[in-house]
Amino acid sequence: ASAAGSKSTIGLIPADGIGREVIPAARDVLEAVAPNKFNFVHLDAGFEHFQKTGVALPDETVERLKGECAGALFGAVSSPSHKVAGYSSPIVALRKKMDLYANVRPVASPVGATGTPIDMLIIRENTECLYIKSERLETLPDGTKIAWADRKITETASKRIGRMAFRMALQRGAIREARRARGETVAWEGKPRVTVVHKSNVLSVSDGLFRESVLSVRNGEDKAFKDDVDLEEQLVDSMVYRMFREPHKFDVAVAPNLYGDIISDGAAALVGSLGVVASANVGDSFVLGEPVHGSAPDIAGRGIANPVAAIRSAALLLEHMGLDAEATRIHSAVDKVLSEQAAILTPDLGGKGTTRGVTDAVIKAL
Amino acid sequence: ASAAGSKSTIGLIPADGIGREVIPAARDVLEAVAPNKFNFVHLDAGFEHFQKTGVALPDETVERLKGECAGALFGAVSSPSHKVAGYSSPIVALRKKMDLYANVRPVASPVGATGTPIDMLIIRENTECLYIKSERLETLPDGTKIAWADRKITETASKRIGRMAFRMALQRGAIREARRARGETVAWEGKPRVTVVHKSNVLSVSDGLFRESVLSVRNGEDKAFKDDVDLEEQLVDSMVYRMFREPHKFDVAVAPNLYGDIISDGAAALVGSLGVVASANVGDSFVLGEPVHGSAPDIAGRGIANPVAAIRSAALLLEHMGLDAEATRIHSAVDKVLSEQAAILTPDLGGKGTTRGVTDAVIKAL
Ligand SMILES: CC(C)[C@H](C(=O)O)[C@@H](O)C(=O)O
Ligand SMILES: CC(C)[C@H](C(=O)O)[C@@H](O)C(=O)O
Numbered sequence: 001a002s003a004a005g006s007k008s009t010i011g012l013i014p015a016d017g018i019g020r021e022v023i024p025a026a027r028d029v030l031e032a033v034a035p036n037k038f039n040f041v042h043l044d045a046g047f048e049h050f051q052k053t054g055v056a057l058p059d060e061t062v063e064r065l066k067g068e069c070a071g072a073l074f075g076a077v078s079s080p081s082h083k084v085a086g087y088s089s090p091i092v093a094l095r096k097k098m099d100l101y102a103n104v105r106p107v108a109s110p111v112g113a114t115g116t117p118i119d120m121l122i123i124r125e126n127t128e129c130l131y132i133k134s135e136r137l138e139t140l141p142d143g144t145k146i147a148w149a150d151r152k153i154t155e156t157a158s159k160r161i162g163r164m165a166f167r168m169a170l171q172r173g174a175i176r177e178a179r180r181a182r183g184e185t186v187a188w189e190g191k192p193r194v195t196v197v198h199k200s201n202v203l204s205v206s207d208g209l210f211r212e213s214v215l216s217v218r219n220g221e222d223k224a225f226k227d228d229v230d231l232e233e234q235l236v237d238s239m240v241y242r243m244f245r246e247p248h249k250f251d252v253a254v255a256p257n258l259y260g261d262i263i264s265d266g267a268a269a270l271v272g273s274l275g276v277v278a279s280a281n282v283g284d285s286f287v288l289g290e291p292v293h294g295s296a297p298d299i300a301g302r303g304i305a306n307p308v309a310a311i312r313s314a315a316l317l318l319e320h321m322g323l324d325a326e327a328t329r330i331h332s333a334v335d336k337v338l339s340e341q342a343a344i345l346t347p348d349l350g351g352k353g354t355t356r357g358v359t360d361a362v363i364k365a366l
Numbered sequence: 367a368s369a370a371g372s373k374s375t376i377g378l379i380p381a382d383g384i385g386r387e388v389i390p391a392a393r394d395v396l397e398a399v400a401p402n403k404f405n406f407v408h409l410d411a412g413f414e415h416f417q418k419t420g421v422a423l424p425d426e427t428v429e430r431l432k433g434e435c436a437g438a439l440f441g442a443v444s445s446p447s448h449k450v451a452g453y454s455s456p457i458v459a460l461r462k463k464m465d466l467y468a469n470v471r472p473v474a475s476p477v478g479a480t481g482t483p484i485d486m487l488i489i490r491e492n493t494e495c496l497y498i499k500s501e502r503l504e505t506l507p508d509g510t511k512i513a514w515a516d517r518k519i520t521e522t523a524s525k526r527i528g529r530m531a532f533r534m535a536l537q538r539g540a541i542r543e544a545r546r547a548r549g550e551t552v553a554w555e556g557k558p559r560v561t562v563v564h565k566s567n568v569l570s571v572s573d574g575l576f577r578e579s580v581l582s583v584r585n586g587e588d589k590a591f592k593d594d595v596d597l598e599e600q601l602v603d604s605m606v607y608r609m610f611r612e613p614h615k616f617d618v619a620v621a622p623n624l625y626g627d628i629i630s631d632g633a634a635a636l637v638g639s640l641g642v643v644a645s646a647n648v649g650d651s652f653v654l655g656e657p658v659h660g661s662a663p664d665i666a667g668r669g670i671a672n673p674v675a676a677i678r679s680a681a682l683l684l685e686h687m688g689l690d691a692e693a694t695r696i697h698s699a700v701d702k703v704l705s706e707q708a709a710i711l712t713p714d715l716g717g718k719g720t721t722r723g724v725t726d727a728v729i730k731a732l
Contacts, residue, residue, distance in 0.1 A: 079567030080567075083570045083571075083574045088570075089568060130568070130569060133569070133570075135571035136571065137571050137575065140520075144521040144522050145521040146519070146521065146575075147518070147519045147571045147575040148517065148518055148572065149517040149571065150515075150516065150517075151515040151516075151517060152513070153513045154506075154512045154513075155511040155512070156510050199624070201455060202455060202496070202499065203499070203501065204454075204499075205501035205503050206513040206515040208449045208513070209503065209512075236628055237628050238631060238660070240628055240631050240635070241631040241635045244610065244635035258565070261603050262603050262606055263606075264603075265603040265604060265607040266606040266607065268607060269606070269609075270610070
């Protein structure tokens with residue numbers, strides 16, 4: 001969608017709650033790291049938008065993302081705890097409509113943190129599993145209700161996400177090699193490793209297909225997938241257990257949609273705060289950056305939301321747009337602020353700082 | 367099944383791996399706490415049994431449990447990672463066949479542990495959700511495979527489990543009151559609390575029904591459920607996050623089957639080891655004690671499995687059989703061994719001890 005040399009257009013979808021605070025912060029960082037390189041277009045979506053207009057994800061938003069934008073950033077969406085007729089999560093819909101089939105979530109300990117360093121990449125399948133939201137409510141003869149939900153797992157989507165996991169594992173391995181060659185300390189010692197997360201001891205057909213598909217990618221396609229990547233399997237329940245007992249033993253984890261959702265929140269707890277964990281919703285031709293945190297109604301509007309997850313999500317977006325140097329500058333600046341300026345950090349990290357203060361510090365450190 | 371005054375029969379189903387080491391340990395403790403009170407019958411089930419006979423859960427086991435036993439203990443079952451034709455998890459089948467609709471999992475910090483004490487009770491629905499294992503494999507026109515799994519949530523089962531959660535919350539509240547009255551320190555300050563775990567922001571129909579059913583129990587049946595119990599909701603992903611960030615903020619958590627499986631392994635990581643977490647599979651007229659850990663093929667046969675989870679599961683069984691004094695004696699003995707005899711603990715707790723050593727110490731401390 002963006003001609004070479006001209007400005008790239010980036011869609012900004014702040015959506016609800018603190019999304020409206022952290023997305024502007026991320027935009028300011030993007031503008032600072034590459035002045036005049038981006039056009040920003042503001043696009044609507046979210047529960048608040050639904051309350052005003054009856055539509056959670058306007059067609060216009062999807063059309064403009066597809067027609068005009070080189071990539072986008074999504075803020076966060078509020079979840080009504082009660083059922084609201086006609087409302088359905090716009091982020092789940094966006095992932096599906098744009099075929100953003102992988103949700104890529106790097107979870108790493110802050111630079112200089114004490115304890116065993118964690119450096120995981122969680123790759124979550126983003127289009128199927130229970131997230132297809134095919135549900136039915138019936139009434140039984142005795143008058144009580146019964147609900148059904150369909151869980152869908154396809155060979156094609158499972159292979160596609162498996163392939164992404166092995167590729168990313170190799171890429172991470174190469175980056176570690178380069179670091180080692182430069183004399184830097186790198187925590188992970190051995191070969192890159194992919195951990196396949198499933199529950200095929202119970203769901204032998206559906207998780208069985210996920211498992212087999214990921215394994216078949218390793219055995220079939222690219223010789224390096226097999227020769228240069230270790231493979232490990234983990235049932236989702238013990239995955240959560242092990243992540244907390246020995247998180248440093250994971251490199252890349254790949255999981256069906258719901259398990260990926262759960263384990264990435266778990267991993268976020270290990271690195272201090274959901275407020276620092278970024279993600280990229282990745283398709284073959286589009287990337288949507290998205291902080292892993294929610295809309296945080298409890299702190300929305302107070303200017304104290306941690307912008308780090310959104311800022312790092314912007315960096316992930318740049319990486320996927322081929323702007324690696326700019327992405328690295330953002331990550332380094334964030335690392336610097338996190339490790340050297342404890343006083344200005346937001347409350348989720350134990351500080352007394354503000355969204356604006358952290359954002360300005362990152363921009364200064366670029 | 368057991369006439370008053372006569373011996374009660376307890377079924378023992380060691381099943382696979384370390385199940386064969388920890389169930390005998392639990393039996394010895396039961397015999398020691400109430401000499402000559404129990405008959406023990408050994409019953410078959412498990413993957414190893416399947417490999418020998420082609421049957422994972424013999425009909426005879428179910429019939430004798432129903433016909434002869436006042437309760438039972440299950441060890442652990444091995445999960446083949448590949449699909450094995452005709453094999454299906456015997457513990458999942460047992461829960462369903464005996465209608466053991468609640469899996470009750472207390473997770474508490476060891477006595478004397480440093481840090482914020484955790485004292486949670488996880489109540490997992492045990493008969494439906496994706497665990498109904500209704501799955502289908504199809505081939506698409508392009509030759510690739512697609513798998514479907516049905517997730518079933520009923521109003522009846524959700525209300526039943528909700529009711530159990532509120533009852534248990536009140537019971538725990540009463541026990542804390544009594545302790546406080548005796549001048550003991552009790553970590554939990556306020557009213558009993560039930561946290562309902564779901565993902566109704568995505569699964570608005572099925573998790574919506576679970577949520578509504580649990581809430582309706584609170585609003586309808588027993589006035590104390592509403593007046594004396596606080597209610598909180600938590601999406602399963604943030605539940606895992608919060609459990610690790612502020613585990614002391616949970617009292618009773620109630621969840622559909624799969625979420626309950628995942629959060630209880632997560633909670634186990636918080637209290638040091640899966641090797642200490644017990645559970646009871648509870649029905650209206652039968653209880654099956656079961657350690658939360660698996661069959662641990664890596665350490666099976668070496669005599670170093672932690673028997674604490676199985677021993678505590680035996681205590682849970684006694685509680686449900688109305689033998690509270692005996693149950694309390696077991697728990698106190700275990701607490702004592704865990705807090706005073708670090709040297710004899712098993713490797714999962716950082717010790718160099720054995721199954722036998724821990725079991726003998728518990729018996730001595732009774
Ligand atoms: C808001 C919700 C629909 C979403 C999800 O479950 O995918 C969120 O938890 C996430 O992880 O991005
Ligand atoms: C062995 C397996 C089928 C079982 C389950 O998923 O219920 C186990 O993880 C448990 O928690 O008891």
